[in-house]
Amino acid sequence: MPGPQTKDETENLRSSRNNLRLLLTPIGWSFAAPGEAAGEAGHGLDSTVLIGVAIMLIVAKLGGEIFERIGQPAVLGELIGGIAVGNLVIFGFAGAELLKSNQIIAALAELGVIILLFEVGLESDLKEMMEVGWSSLLVAILGVVAPFLLGWSVSAYFLPNEARLGHIFIGATLCATSVGITARVFKDLGKLATREARIILGAAVIDDVLGLLILAVVAGAIKAAATGATLSSLDVGIIAAKSLIFLIGSIAIGHSLMPRLLRGAGRFETRGVLLTLAISFCLLLAWMATKVGLAPIVGAFAAGLILDEVHYKPTGGRTERDLHELLQPVSTFLVPIFFVLMGLKVDLRLFTRVDILGFALVLTLVAIIGKQVCALGVLERGINRLAIGLGMIPRGEVGLIFAGIGATLMLPSSTGVNEPVINSATFGSVVIMVIITTLVTPLVLKWSLGRKTSGKLSQQKVKSPQG
Numbered sequence: 001m002p003g004p005q006t007k008d009e010t011e012n013l014r015s016s017r018n019n020l021r022l023l024l025t026p027i028g029w030s031f032a033a034p035g036e037a038a039g040e041a042g043h044g045l046d047s048t049v050l051i052g053v054a055i056m057l058i059v060a061k062l063g064g065e066i067f068e069r070i071g072q073p074a075v076l077g078e079l080i081g082g083i084a085v086g087n088l089v090i091f092g093f094a095g096a097e098l099l100k101s102n103q104i105i106a107a108l109a110e111l112g113v114i115i116l117l118f119e120v121g122l123e124s125d126l127k128e129m130m131e132v133g134w135s136s137l138l139v140a141i142l143g144v145v146a147p148f149l150l151g152w153s154v155s156a157y158f159l160p161n162e163a164r165l166g167h168i169f170i171g172a173t174l175c176a177t178s179v180g181i182t183a184r185v186f187k188d189l190g191k192l193a194t195r196e197a198r199i200i201l202g203a204a205v206i207d208d209v210l211g212l213l214i215l216a217v218v219a220g221a222i223k224a225a226a227t228g229a230t231l232s233s234l235d236v237g238i239i240a241a242k243s244l245i246f247l248i249g250s251i252a253i254g255h256s257l258m259p260r261l262l263r264g265a266g267r268f269e270t271r272g273v274l275l276t277l278a279i280s281f282c283l284l285l286a287w288m289a290t291k292v293g294l295a296p297i298v299g300a301f302a303a304g305l306i307l308d309e310v311h312y313k314p315t316g317g318r319t320e321r322d323l324h325e326l327l328q329p330v331s332t333f334l335v336p337i338f339f340v341l342m343g344l345k346v347d348l349r350l351f352t353r354v355d356i357l358g359f360a361l362v363l364t365l366v367a368i369i370g371k372q373v374c375a376l377g378v379l380e381r382g383i384n385r386l387a388i389g390l391g392m393i394p395r396g397e398v399g400l401i402f403a404g405i406g407a408t409l410m411l412p413s414s415t416g417v418n419e420p421v422i423n424s425a426t427f428g429s430v431v432i433m434v435i436i437t438t439l440v441t442p443l444v445l446k447w448s449l450g451r452k453t454s455g456k457l458s459q460q461k462v463k464s465p466q467g
Helices: 007-027 047-069 074-086 097-101 103-123 126-158 164-173 179-188 195-226 233-265 273-291 296-307 323-344 348-352 354-377 385-391 396-406 424-450
Strands: 410-412 418-420
Touching: 047 074, 047 097, 047 103, 047 323, 074 323, 074 424, 097 103, 097 323, 103 273, 103 296, 103 323, 103 396, 126 164, 126 195, 126 354, 164 195, 164 396, 164 424, 179 195, 179 385, 179 424, 195 233, 195 296, 195 385, 195 396, 195 410, 233 273, 233 296, 273 296, 273 323, 323 396, 348 354, 348 424, 354 385, 354 424, 385 424, 396 424
Parallel strands: none
Antiparallel strands: 410 418
């Protein structure tokens, strides 16, 4: 829950409303601020949400298009577009300030995160993870442990007055690897079926799982600390075990039940049954995750893993599109709201401070170096180990999700006042790390894959599960 507003924050909000009134009144919009009688206009929805979401979607698509044209992931365009709009306040326009704290927009963004992790789960193949075996597992473990410890250390050095759990959370944000960015590079180069690609993609999925487990433990410790309690080693073990049991149990039960449920649903005559059931199942597992003390994204990810291999066959000769394709319009609407909102919350004015800029750059450096340790986990000969380490660099959407969660968790400061685990300055540093690691990866990975490897194994194609 947001704390009481200061006088400056109140003035900023009042200025924001005035700016929005000037924008909306000429085109016939009425404007009701929170606490004013919205019903006087004949509806209960604050018009800020309507115009705000419209602007955010337009910014996301324009930014995404620009970055796609220069060969970069669209998500970076969405994020940087949000940063640009959010920092118009520097030039005297504070109209976007209301969007940063609007609860409805925040709820839409959280739904976007849940759908995003559902998609990541759908794109992850448990069988492929098992096929690459020990190499992927060791690469993933090293790719979690090294960045975690490095991030923790850097945070402790640059932010000595922050609580230790805050430093630990910063380390956790460096753990995950963005599957989509690395997979796209391999696909563009026609090397998605090489052994290196399979090891990296398998390790990236394991990274996400381990990262989510770490998030569950750290978030549990922070919530306990906020109430004045502490977690013992036993408590930490219980949270970790609970997370594993939830993931493994939901996947095992889901794989046995969902095919039967979907076969029965195939008898329905109405359109959109598969999409409705899939999203409902995703939200159900997200809700169940919260009930056992985990983040809802853990349940969404598990739902994606479960439905990955489920085949829905409608009766009556009807054809049904692939679930990935059906989900596209939903994610196209909701997911960009999250990335633009994350960009809106980055205050560029903070980076005029040398200490904050230094923290952002060193955090980025250790995020890159930490993943190079992954190469030590490759057990097979003839593998391009340099490509393995470079392919694990991008943090992408998962790093932003962790930072967003950290901004909502509260810890008592040295003065006893509850403050966000990740404040605005630290949040901006994490966003810079995400942007740089995402921009760098395609360039260095393409370079490393273009180098001649000494062995033949890396060039051998492996047969995909689909044939």
